Amino acid sequence: MSALPKLVIIGAGGFGREMVAWAEQSFQIGRDWELKGLIDDDLEAFEDKPSPGKLLGRIEDYQPSSDEVFICAIGVPAIKRKCSEMIAARGGRFTQLIHRTAVLGHEVELGDGVVLCPYVVVSANNRLGKGVGVNIHASIDHDANVGDWSQINCHADLTASVEVGREVFMGSRVSVIPHVRIGDEAYIGAGSVVLRDVAAGWKVVGSPARRIG
16 A cells, blocks of 8 residues: 655644644545645744644745645735745645535535635535635635635635636635626735625725725
């Protein structure tokens, strides 16, 4: 029997520590892994709080091996993309972390590196690009698309046929009504209610959401 792949988590902060627990509680269909440890460029921050995983070194100089797979536990989309691409350029392979309590509908497509945290719901005919993170208790209704590296945070609700671009940050308890389009690199502040399209690069907050930058 071949050895299990070794899982390396990019990011050793609070999100990374959570990912250790989610990985231990979960499995990927057709392949399990063994946790190897975490990598992060801020080594001092890692030492500030107890971690359930071993620190393996810095992201900037980590050399992946053929028996390793990666997920990225960084919540800021642009940094998540940069760190993931750095590891991928050295041959690192990305897996998916789907918590055992997550619910997936029919005809869902998930890109490499997708992370679905506890009690996430991803409904029918959804498309989530590579590196997308969906945090605790968030839901994505049917026929939605979420672009690469976007981050959907706790208790956010995306309703039917929403289109989310690349590297979008969506704060906790955001609500987006059906058919809204959110452009690349937009920022949706926590608690916002999005009733109309948001252009690329905009920052919006409030209920209803209004542009602030």
